[in-house]
Amino acid sequence: xxxVNVPLGARSYAIHIGKGPLARVGQECRKLALGRxxxxxxxxxxxxxxxxAVLQSLRAAGFEPHLIVVPAGETAKCLxxxxxxxxxxxxxxxxxxxxxxxxxxxxxxxxxxxxxxxYLRGVAFVQMPTTLLAQVDSSVGGKVGVNLPAGKNLVxxxxxxxxxxxxxxxxxTLPEREFRAGLAEVIKYGIIYDAPFFxxxxxxxxxxxxxxxxxxxxxxxxxxxxxxxxxGQDETESGLRAILNFGHTVGHALEAxxxxxxxxxxxxxxxxxxxxxxxxxxxxxxxxxxxERIRLLFHQCGLPTSVRLTPAQRTKLLxxxxxxxxxxxxEIKFVLAECLGKVRWGQAVPAALLHSVVDHLSPNS
Amino acid sequence: xxxVNVPLGARSYAIHIGKGPLARVGQECRKLALGRxxxxxxxxxxxxxxxxAVLQSLRAAGFEPHLIVVPAGETAKCLxxxxxxxxxxxxxxxxxxxxxxxxxxxxxxxxxxxxxxxYLRGVAFVQMPTTLLAQVDSSVGGKVGVNLPAGKNLVxxxxxxxxxxxxxxxxxTLPEREFRAGLAEVIKYGIIYDAPFFxxxxxxxxxxxxxxxxxxxxxxxxxxxxxxxxxGQDETESGLRAILNFGHTVGHALEAxxxxxxxxxxxxxxxxxxxxxxxxxxxxxxxxxxxERIRLLFHQCGLPTSVRLTPAQRTKLLxxxxxxxxxxxxEIKFVLAECLGKVRWGQAVPAALLHSVVDHLSPNS
Numbered sequence: 001x002x003x004v005n006v007p008l009g010a011r012s013y014a015i016h017i018g019k020g021p022l023a024r025v026g027q028e029c030r031k032l033a034l035g036r037x038x039x040x041x042x043x044x045x046x047x048x049x050x051x052x053a054v055l056q057s058l059r060a061a062g063f064e065p066h067l068i069v070v071p072a073g074e075t076a077k078c079l080x081x082x083x084x085x086x087x088x089x090x091x092x093x094x095x096x097x098x099x100x101x102x103x104x105x106x107x108x109x110x111x112x113x114x115x116x117x118x119y120l121r122g123v124a125f126v127q128m129p130t131t132l133l134a135q136v137d138s139s140v141g142g143k144v145g146v147n148l149p150a151g152k153n154l155v156x157x158x159x160x161x162x163x164x165x166x167x168x169x170x171x172x173t174l175p176e177r178e179f180r181a182g183l184a185e186v187i188k189y190g191i192i193y194d195a196p197f198f199x200x201x202x203x204x205x206x207x208x209x210x211x212x213x214x215x216x217x218x219x220x221x222x223x224x225x226x227x228x229x230x231x232g233q234d235e236t237e238s239g240l241r242a243i244l245n246f247g248h249t250v251g252h253a254l255e256a257x258x259x260x261x262x263x264x265x266x267x268x269x270x271x272x273x274x275x276x277x278x279x280x281x282x283x284x285x286x287x288x289x290x291x292e293r294i295r296l297l298f299h300q301c302g303l304p305t306s307v308r309l310t311p312a313q314r315t316k317l318l319x320x321x322x323x324x325x326x327x328x329x330x331e332i333k334f335v336l337a338e339c340l341g342k343v344r345w346g347q348a349v350p351a352a353l354l355h356s357v358v359d360h361l362s363p364n365s
Numbered sequence: 366x367x368x369v370n371v372p373l374g375a376r377s378y379a380i381h382i383g384k385g386p387l388a389r390v391g392q393e394c395r396k397l398a399l400g401r402x403x404x405x406x407x408x409x410x411x412x413x414x415x416x417x418a419v420l421q422s423l424r425a426a427g428f429e430p431h432l433i434v435v436p437a438g439e440t441a442k443c444l445x446x447x448x449x450x451x452x453x454x455x456x457x458x459x460x461x462x463x464x465x466x467x468x469x470x471x472x473x474x475x476x477x478x479x480x481x482x483x484y485l486r487g488v489a490f491v492q493m494p495t496t497l498l499a500q501v502d503s504s505v506g507g508k509v510g511v512n513l514p515a516g517k518n519l520v521x522x523x524x525x526x527x528x529x530x531x532x533x534x535x536x537x538t539l540p541e542r543e544f545r546a547g548l549a550e551v552i553k554y555g556i557i558y559d560a561p562f563f564x565x566x567x568x569x570x571x572x573x574x575x576x577x578x579x580x581x582x583x584x585x586x587x588x589x590x591x592x593x594x595x596x597g598q599d600e601t602e603s604g605l606r607a608i609l610n611f612g613h614t615v616g617h618a619l620e621a622x623x624x625x626x627x628x629x630x631x632x633x634x635x636x637x638x639x640x641x642x643x644x645x646x647x648x649x650x651x652x653x654x655x656x657e658r659i660r661l662l663f664h665q666c667g668l669p670t671s672v673r674l675t676p677a678q679r680t681k682l683l684x685x686x687x688x689x690x691x692x693x694x695x696e697i698k699f700v701l702a703e704c705l706g707k708v709r710w711g712q713a714v715p716a717a718l719l720h721s722v723v724d725h726l727s728p729n730s
Contacts, residue, residue, distance in 0.1 A: 079451075083444050090515035095692050118483070121510060121521040121601075145486060150455035156486040157522065236486075327460050 001217055004224045006140065007232055008160060015140060015164040015224050017217055022128060022167035023053045025101065026061025032162050034124055035097030037064045039089055041112035042103040043072040046130050049173055054103055054128065065101070066092045070111065074255065074265065077107045077146045079155070085115045099124035099162070105131035105178070106138035106265065110153070113144030117159035127161045130170040132182025132216075133266055136189070136223035139164050141231040141244075151323040152252045158236055166220055171211050181266025183208065183301045184247075186219060188273060189226045191294060192243045195341030197222055202293070205300055242345035246335040247273030250358075253320035257313060263304075270303035271361065278357050279349055280336040290340050306363040314358055321354075366582055369589045371505065372597055373525060380505060380529040380589050382582055387493060387532035388418045390466065391426025397527050399489055400462030402429045404454055406477035407468040408437040411495050414538055419468055419493065430466070431457045435476065439620065439630065442472045442511045444520070450480045464489035464527070470496035470543070471503035471630065475518070478509025482524035492526040495535040497547025497581075498631055501554070501588035504529050506596040506609075516688040517617045523601055531585055533578050546631025548573065548666045549612075551584060553638060554591045556659060557608045560706030562587055567658070570665055607710035611700040612638030615723075618685035622678060628669075635668035636726065643722050644714055645701040655705050671728040679723055686719075 003014040016028070029038075038058065042051050047069045058065040068088050070081045094100075100123060102112035109127055116125035129139040145156020171179065186208075190198025200219075201208070207215040227244065234241040251272030255263055263271075277294045280286035298305050309317065321332050332354070336347045368379040381393070394403075403423065407416050412434045423430040433453050435446045459465075465488060467477035474492055481490035492504040510521020536544065551573075555563025565584075566573070572580040592609065599606040616637030620628055628636075642659045645651035663670050674682065686697050697719070701712045 079444065079448050086444075086513055086520055087515065090513055090519055090688060093688065093692075093695075095695075118510075118520050118522055120519060121508070121523060143486070145483075148451055148455055150452065154455055154485060155451055155483050157483055158486060323455060323458065327458075330458075330460075 001221065004221060004228060006160075006228045008235060011160045013160060013162055013164065015166060015228075017135075017166040017168065017221050017224065019169050019213065020167060021165040022050060022170065023057050025054055025126070025128060025165060026057035026059070026063060028163055028165065029058065029063065029099070029126060030061045032124070034099045034162070035095060036062065037066070037092070037094055037098040038101060039066045039068055039092065039094060039098070040101045040103055041068045041070065041085060041108060041115065043070050043076065043105075043108050045072045046104040046108065050103060050130060050170070054101065058101070070108070072107070074107055074147070077111050079146055081111060082115055082146055085112070086119060089115070089119050094119065094123065096120050096123060099126060101126045101128060103128045103130065104134070105129065106134040109134050109138050110144050110156075111146060113159055113161070114146055114156055117144055117157035122159065124162045125159070127164040129164070129166055131174055131178055132171065132220075133178070133185055135166040135220050136182065137185040137227065139166070140224055140227045142235065151256050151320065154323070166224075168213050168217055168220070171216065177264065179211070180302045181264040184266035184270040184273070184298065184303055186223055187294075187297055187301070188244075188246055188269070189223050191273065191337055191340060192246045192335070192343045193226045193230070193341060194222070195339070198340050202297060205297070209301070239345070243335050243343050245345075246337070246343055247276045249321055249324050249332060249334055250275045250317075252324060253317050254307065256320040256323070257316045267304050270298040270301075270305060271307050274298060274305045275357050275361060276334060276336060278360065279334060279353065280338070282353055283347060283349060284336050284338045284344065286337050286339060293340070307361050308363060309358075309361060317358060318355070366586065369586060369593060371525075371593045373600060376525045378525060378527055378529065380531060380593075382500075382531040382533065382586050382589065384534050384578065385532060386530040387415060387535065388422050390419055390491070390493060390530060391422035391424070391428060393528055393530065394423065394428065394464070394491060395426045397489070399464045399527070400460055401427065402431070402457070402459055402463040403466060404431045404433050404457065404459060404463070405466045405468055406433045406435065406450060406473060406480065408435050408441065408470075408473050410437045411469040411473065415468060415495060415535070419466065423466075435473070437472070439472055439512070442476050444511060446476060447480055447511055450477070451484060454480070454484050459484065459488065461485050461488060464491060466491045466493060467504075468493045468495065469499070470494065471499040474499050474503050475509050475521075476511060478524055478526070479511055479521055482509055482522035487524065489527045490524070492529040494529070494531055496539055496543055497536065497585070498543070498550055500531040500585050501547065502550040502592065504531070505589055505592045507600065516621050516685065519688070531589075533582055533585070536576050536581065542629065544576070545667045546629040549631035549635040549638070549663065549668055551588055552659075552662055552666070553609075553611055553634070554588050556638065556702055556705060557611045557700070557708045558591050558595070558706060559587070560704070563662075563705050567662060570662070574666070604710070608700050608708050611702070611708055612641045614686055614689050614697060614699055615640040615682075617689060618682050619672065621685040621688070622681045632669050635663040635666075635670060636672050639663060639670045640722050640726060641699060641701060643725065644699060644718065645703070647718055648712060648714060649701050649703045649709065651702050651704060658705070672726050673728060674723075674726060682723060683720070
């Protein structure tokens with residue numbers, strides 16, 4: 001498969017998608033003129049499976065890798081683990097020419113990327129995403145960061161990777177729940193940018209759920225292309241890039257109030273995208289039939305589309321939304337869809353409508 | 366006094382130097398089209414003296430400032446205080462359009478700048494340096510960061526301020542030791558870039574030590590000009606900018622082994638610059654008379670030029686130097702002077718020479 005190129009001037013890089021690039025990481029890094037020392041940051045789930053091949057490939061190519069293992073899960077994306085990584089980098093004397101390899105899902109990529117962005121004021125890094133969500137979303141585009149108790153991704157940087165290696169073989173060991181959660185970001189690309197792609201997902205959902213490699217490879221590549229096109233036009237999110245946050249205002253708030261434990265990110269944004277579709281119907285006239293197609297596709301993926309909240313939780317959810325990075329002068333700004341494949345960003349929503357949609361997140365309403 | 370302009374394309378900014386700009390911060394910020402909410406980060410020494418006027422000026426200009434006070438001293442430049450600042454920014458709902466004002470010395474500027482560089486992936490910030498060292502060095506150029514237990518400034522970012530306000534009145538409350546420590550960076554500019562400026566410092570040292578405002582204003586402005594010229598040519602330190610680190614390899618290592626408590630930064634780099642001058646004599650033929658002029662000028666400022674180390678401390682010092690950010694492929698690179706006003710960066714030094722110079726840091730040797 002041809003690599004997807006991310007054209008960002010001096011910071012351009014390639015995304016390799018296929019069966020097996022993980023074991024070629026050493027050769028690929030050799031082409032990038034990086035220093036000898038490097039650190040592979042991975043988590044307790046992924047490291048036992050994939051780090052031996054990755055370390056061996058790096059050593060065979062003449063690098064001196066040091067493995068850093070962090071806990072797994074969204075709660076690991078915190079400053080405490082950033083500090084632990086820094087301490088290990090210092091004790092293994094990583095230098096400015098050294099580089100960091102992120103081996104794992106979105107949590108590892110965001111955490112390792114933030115460490116790379118800030119250690120010695122920035123060292124090179126390579127993304128090796130092993131989950132569907134990380135391959136189609138978080139590993140591309142240079143957003144890195146960690147959570148605060150007050151909210152998700154409130155701390156971070158823009159730091160582009162030098163290389164992204166998406167190994168489709170990694171899906172072989174990906175738990176079903178994680179795989180399905182990744183589909184929430186895949187579907188998002190159809191809604192925000194590419195109606196025919198949305199139709200394809202409706203049609204090929206069976207193949208995807210069976211993890212047919214060929215279909216998956218094409219879908220991952222299309223998602224990376226869309227993200228690349230969007231990021232290429234607006235690297236630091238002064239405008240267009242905001243469309244990638246469709247469904248994320250409610251989604252992030254749900255994750256925050258459940259302390260990042262209850263929902264996977266993909267599950268939270270599935271609920272968030274259904275909420276955003278309902279807001280879109282009220283504000284931009286998205287047809288009710290399309291709201292239902294969106295809801296149904298998430299549902300067929302086995303993703304949640306509703307959530308039962310107590311009145312206290314509703315209040316907390318609305319408060320958490322106000323901490324969203326997209327808040328401007330105290331007003332929450334939404335990404336809303338006019339039709340499938342076309343969205344507008346920076347959309348204010350009347351408080352009454354927002355409350356009503358939050359009330360209707362419950363399965364019975 | 367005319368502002369010094371820092372020309373960095375879209376990230377250009379002005380440095381205002383004079384008597385009283387601190388109380389005009391609100392008006393100056395109004396010109397920058399920033400959001401309403403802001404945080405003033407200061408320390409326990411500076412906040413009681415200057416924050417009332419700063420907060421009042423910001424409020425009078427229509428801003429909503431929130432004061433965050435951190436402990437004073439180099440040990441405050443740590444991730445724990447970064448975390449404490451993040452938490453306060455989140456609880457006061459700072460937004461992407463909000464900004465951070467750093468009010469204090471180099472520690473506050475570096476810490477607040479790193480918080481600004483990473484909170485919400487970067488918000489605007491304004492530097493209000495209240496020490497000589499911060500006015501001539503750390504507030505200009507965009508380097509921000511914090512220390513790790515393993516070394517100084519090992520974590521950080523490049524994040525340019527939107528505005529720098531150097532208030533010469535602030536020297537009225539600056540403790541003598543802090544003021545003299547600032548002169549170590551002032552003298553550095555003469556050594557690395559401007560021999561006539563070095564001669565002026567030798568001549569006008571009395572006026573400077575008496576803190577004569579007119580002389581001080583001219584000296585601060587010349588230092589800012591030199592730093593601006595160097596940073597303008599090499600913002601992210603791929604080459605020339607490294608000359609600003611003259612004396613810093615030994616200086617940072619001294620600070621690290623004394624756990625940032627014993628020496629002020631200026632004191633450590635006074636010792637470091639004398640060591641670097643001696644290395645320069647051996648490696649690049651800097652005349653012995655100039656080594657002595659350098660030593661003498663620091664000495665006349667009341668700065669230390671030697672340090673008594675036990676054998677164990679010498680070993681630790683050499684190890685700490687190896688953690689310096691300028692280490693490349695395991696080799697420590699020095700900035701060394703050919704003559705007053707002209708230095709070369711990236712200079713390797715034979716281990717035996719380095720050991721001998723470290724041995725001769727002691728006052729009796």
